[in-house]
Amino acid sequence: MTSPLVPESPPAKQVVGYCDPWSVRGGEGVRLHAGSHVPVRARLDLVRLGSGHHRRFAEEPVPSDLPSHVDLTERPYPAGSYATVEAVLATAIGGVTGLGVHFYPSGSGGDLVAVDDAVVIRLVDGRPQVEMGGSVAATYDRPLEQRRWYELAVAVDAERLELVVSPSRLNGAARLNGARRSGAGGGSPTAVLEVAAPRELGPACSGTVRLRFAGGGFDGKMARPWMRGSERVERWRMPELCLHQLPDPVVTGPAWDGTVLDPAARPAHYDAVAFHRDDLYDAGWPVEATVHLPADTPSGIYCFRLRSELGEDRVPFFVAPGPGAPTADVAFLAPVATYLAYANHRMTITGSDFFPARSRLRPEQQYLVDHPEVGLSHYEYHPDGTGVAFSSRLRPILNTRPGADGWGFTPDSDILAYLARTLDAVDVLTDETLHHDGAAALEPYRVLVTGSHPEYWSTAMLDGLEAWLETGGRLVYLGGNGFYWRVAFSDRWPGAMEVRRAEDGTRAWTASPGEAHHAFGGEYGGLWRRLGRPPNLVAGVGFAAQGFDRAASYRRTPASRDPRAAWIFEGVEGEVIGDFGVGGGAAGQEVDRFDVTLGSPAHALVLASASEFGEQMLRTKEEFHATVIPARPDPMVRADMVFFETPAGGAVFSVGSISWWGALAVPTGSGGGDNDVARITANVLRRFADPAPFTVPG
Numbered sequence: 174m175t176s177p178l179v180p181e182s183p184p185a186k187q188v189v190g191y192c193d194p195w196s197v198r199g200g201e202g203v204r205l206h207a208g209s210h211v212p213v214r215a216r217l218d219l220v221r222l223g224s225g226h227h228r229r230f231a232e233e234p235v236p237s238d239l240p241s242h243v244d245l246t247e248r249p250y251p252a253g254s255y256a257t258v259e260a261v262l263a264t265a266i267g268g269v270t271g272l273g274v275h276f277y278p279s280g281s282g283g284d285l286v287a288v289d290d291a292v293v294i295r296l297v298d299g300r301p302q303v304e305m306g307g308s309v310a311a312t313y314d315r316p317l318e319q320r321r322w323y324e325l326a327v328a329v330d331a332e333r334l335e336l337v338v339s340p341s342r343l344n345g346a347a348r349l350n351g352a353r354r355s356g357a358g359g360g361s362p363t364a365v366l367e368v369a370a371p372r373e374l375g376p377a378c379s380g381t382v383r384l385r386f387a388g389g390g391f392d393g394k395m396a397r398p399w400m401r402g403s404e405r406v407e408r409w410r411m412p413e414l415c416l417h418q419l420p421d422p423v424v425t426g427p428a429w430d431g432t433v434l435d436p437a438a439r440p441a442h443y444d445a446v447a448f449h450r451d452d453l454y455d456a457g458w459p460v461e462a463t464v465h466l467p468a469d470t471p472s473g474i475y476c477f478r479l480r481s482e483l484g485e486d487r488v489p490f491f492v493a494p495g496p497g498a499p500t501a502d503v504a505f506l507a508p509v510a511t512y513l514a515y516a517n518h519r520m521t522i523t524g525s526d527f528f529p530a531r532s533r534l535r536p537e538q539q540y541l542v543d544h545p546e547v548g549l550s551h552y553e554y555h556p557d558g559t560g561v562a563f564s565s566r567l568r569p570i571l572n573t574r575p576g577a578d579g580w581g582f583t584p585d586s587d588i589l590a591y592l593a594r595t596l597d598a599v600d601v602l603t604d605e606t607l608h609h610d611g612a613a614a615l616e617p618y619r620v621l622v623t624g625s626h627p628e629y630w631s632t633a634m635l636d637g638l639e640a641w642l643e644t645g646g647r648l649v650y651l652g653g654n655g656f657y658w659r660v661a662f663s664d665r666w667p668g669a670m671e672v673r674r675a676e677d678g679t680r681a682w683t684a685s686p687g688e689a690h691h692a693f694g695g696e697y698g699g700l701w702r703r704l705g706r707p708p709n710l711v712a713g714v715g716f717a718a719q720g721f722d723r724a725a726s727y728r729r730t731p732a733s734r735d736p737r738a739a740w741i742f743e744g745v746e747g748e749v750i751g752d753f754g755v756g757g758g759a760a761g762q763e764v765d766r767f768d769v770t771l772g773s774p775a776h777a778l779v780l781a782s783a784s785e786f787g788e789q790m791l792r793t794k795e796e797f798h799a800t801v802i803p804a805r806p807d808p809m810v811r812a813d814m815v816f817f818e819t820p821a822g823g824a825v826f827s828v829g830s831i832s833w834w835g836a837l838a839v840p841t842g843s844g845g846g847d848n849d850v851a852r853i854t855a856n857v858l859r860r861f862a863d864p865a866p867f868t869v870p871g
Contacts, residue, residue: 185543186536187211187483188245189569191456192490193668195509196603199495200468205477205488206458208248215481217243219464222474222489223593225575225586229838232487232575235475243461245481250546250568254420254452255284255388258398272400273326274386275341275427275445276393278319279557283391283450285325286398289383294327294336296391301325301338311336319393322427341427387420387448392557396426396445414446419454419563419669421447423692424685434687437695442687449555453548454669455567468495472600474507474586476575484536487575489582491603500617501598502862505589508581508627509566509603510634510660513670515581516570517541518550537571537578547571551672552681560682562692565669579755584834585624588651591837592622595855596862608633608662612640620861625652625834626763629660629672632696635706642711645821647861651854653812653831654716654763656708659701661693673698677795679719700795708765709772713815714829717766718807720790724761724832726752727781727814737870738778738816740860741826744852750781750814751850755835758783759850764790764812765829776870777817783830784811822866826857 190207197203209215217239223231274286281299293304299316302309311334317323322341327334386395398414416422423436426445436443464477472494476487491507494500522538523530534542541547548568549561572578575586592599600618607614608631615621615637627650635656642648658678661671674680675689678700689698701707708715727750733742751759760783767773784806792809803809812829819825836850 186540188479188481188486190486190488191569192488195490195566196605198493199466199470199498202463202465203490204460205462207245207461209245210247211483212246213481213483214242214244215479218478220476220478222476224590225583237464239462239464248458252453252546253450254418254448256386256414256416258384258414271328274398275324275396277322278393280392284389287385303336310334313338343427390450392449394445394447418452425687436690453568454565491601493602494600501600503596503620504600504602504618505622507603508624509605510629511626512573512581513564514551514629516550516564517547518552535577537574540571563669563671567668588834604634607637611637615641620647622649623652625831627655628657630656631660642819642823645823647823648825650712650827651833653765656711657716659698661691663693675699677703679793707771712827713773713777713817713825714765714767714813714827715771716793717764718790718792718810719763720786722787722789724756724758725783725785726758727760727783729781730779732778733780735778741856743856745849751836753839755832759833759836760812760830761832763831766811767813767815774817777815779813779815781814782811818867818869824867
């Protein structure tokens with residue numbers, strides 16, 4: 174393993190990339206998309222990642238069929254969602270008598286409708302206007318209010334053009350005054366509209382007119398577009414639209430009146446699409462190189478490594494054993510759903526409710542400041558104030574770089590490095606694979622180890638994990654705030670993930686009224702706790718509190734000496750566990766509590782608890798029924814270490830803390846990392862890997 178030097182003041186990051194897919198098996202291929210803001214020739218190779226921590230960084234070059242160098246140039250970020258539709262008219266375009274759309278502006282600018290870019294209806298300082306041939310043909314006489322449904326119609330004949338804007342009649346509002354053609358466009362409107370007619374473009378056009386809805390910086394919703402011809406009427410509904418850059422395709426429309434909250438119950442109330450100027454599903458960069466992995470490629474985290482005189486980038490992906498390849502007894506489950514949720518988050522840059530903004534940024538963080546167009550995380554807002562419901566891996570994700578962020582990917586690489594040192598063998602799976610393959614993905618393994626923060630789970634993921642546990646699987650949950658939010662995926666939008674933050678929970682934003690169901694699959698979103706499947710049912714503990722001022726240590730309970738679990742503490746002396754690590758202790762950041770009322774098994778053993786946290790460690794908001802100031806110390810604010818047996822010979826061990834990872838590798842002993850936290854973890858891993866069955870007491 175090599176450990177490159179990290180410069181104290183690295184230059185601005187220029188070289189970036191992303192790959193597709195993230196989750197593969199031996200024998201499959203991975204495509205690299207990359208660019209540089211200044212053209213450069215970069216050396217390219219494949220490395221297997223050890224620890225991604227900047228202080229314990231380790232990687233190993235791996236032979237591959239990649240080219241030795243690639244020439245990188247500037248690549249755009251085509252942010253901004255829009256929709257297109259192909260309309261075949263019954264007559265020549267000169268027979269068009271009108272077109273229109275319902276719209277709900279949440280910004281003051283952007284395009285509403287464009288006909289082959291020759292006729293554009295847009296908002297300018299909140300006023301709708303029609304541009305024809307690059308000139309203004311009509312302008313509405315007043316700015317529109319934001320967050321209100323309007324109906325816009327443009328009527329044309331041989332003599333005039335009329336722009337009419339009114340509150341949507343579906344809401345029963347009174348009609349507003351329209352504005353007639355201003356005369357600034359020049360020429361007849363029919364002549365301009367003929368630009369896409371067959372006699373102008375030739376027979377290959379076949380009478381097809383391309384309409385574009387949204388774009389050009391538009392934020393808001395649109396619904397029910399239409400175009401009228403002199404001989405017949407052409408109408409389009411939302412399923413016929415082609416959506417670009419993943420706008421929100423199932424939102425409340427102009428007819429929604431609050432009587433239904435499920436789009437499936439009354440689709441006519443959910444016939445709108447919400448667009449945002451910063452939506453980015455697919456950067457669309459060309460493939461620079463493809464690596465073809467041999468069938469016997471060892472499982473692990475790998476990176477495309479790009480190095481140049483302008484800097485470097487490491488683009489990670491996850492490799493599971495190939496079909497028919499031998500597997501280890503233990504698998505590490507990389508929570509890529511959580512990585513997607515936090516993809517390019519700015520919380521450590523701008524600050525949040527929990528910690529202040531940083532003044533000294535790592536290169537990857539500074540890149541997000543310099544290039545906001547790279548896209549947002551599920552923890553941010555669009556310019557119109559709505560929460561970001563979709564995140565995609567088809568773009569550079571800067572915080573999934575080794576050492577780039579102390580949250581998520583880097584801590585998990587440390588856990589994996591610890592597992593590799595402790596066990597004879599460990600495989601890597603992703604929850605993306607679990608989503609697609611279900612319990613079959615876990616079937617080869619006796620033990621499954623989580624990352625530090627497996628927060629986001631689809632229904633298929635949770636179903637697969639529970640089915641595997643029911644057959645005797647052993648779960649080692651080395652994190653906190655796990656199994657918390659429901660998410661959704663869609664085969665129509667591969668690489669994208671959706672979250673709807675409904676009703677309750679500790680969250681960055683709240684779903685808009687009536688928009689708590691996922692567009693991907695239609696499931697109701699929100700907390701698994703509110704959906705009847707609290708984390709306690711799976712892990713024995715569930716999210717209890719969060720705070721980032723300081724971490725704490727655990728204190729053993731009498732149950733830690735119960736013969737059922739005394740082996741967990743072999744070689745561990747004293748009553749206090751983990752009084753060291755990130756933030757000063759093994760329990761911190763976000764912690765989980767044992768609670769029988771929330772589904773924790775009554776026969777489980779609470780082996781140790783941590784409760785002496787700083788003032789910032791506060792109970793989660795879903796715990797409150799009213800605005801209250803809880804007593805200090807709050808008895809509900811705890812990190813509980815829990816063990817319990819399951820039917821069919823399985824077992825679960827949970828630490829209930831994100832900060833556990835930060836104590837695993839602290840070199841308090843001669844072996845480096847040989848401390849009580851590491852020793853407990855090793856004891857659990859070895860016993861769980863032992864095929865001897867566990868027995869549920871009683």
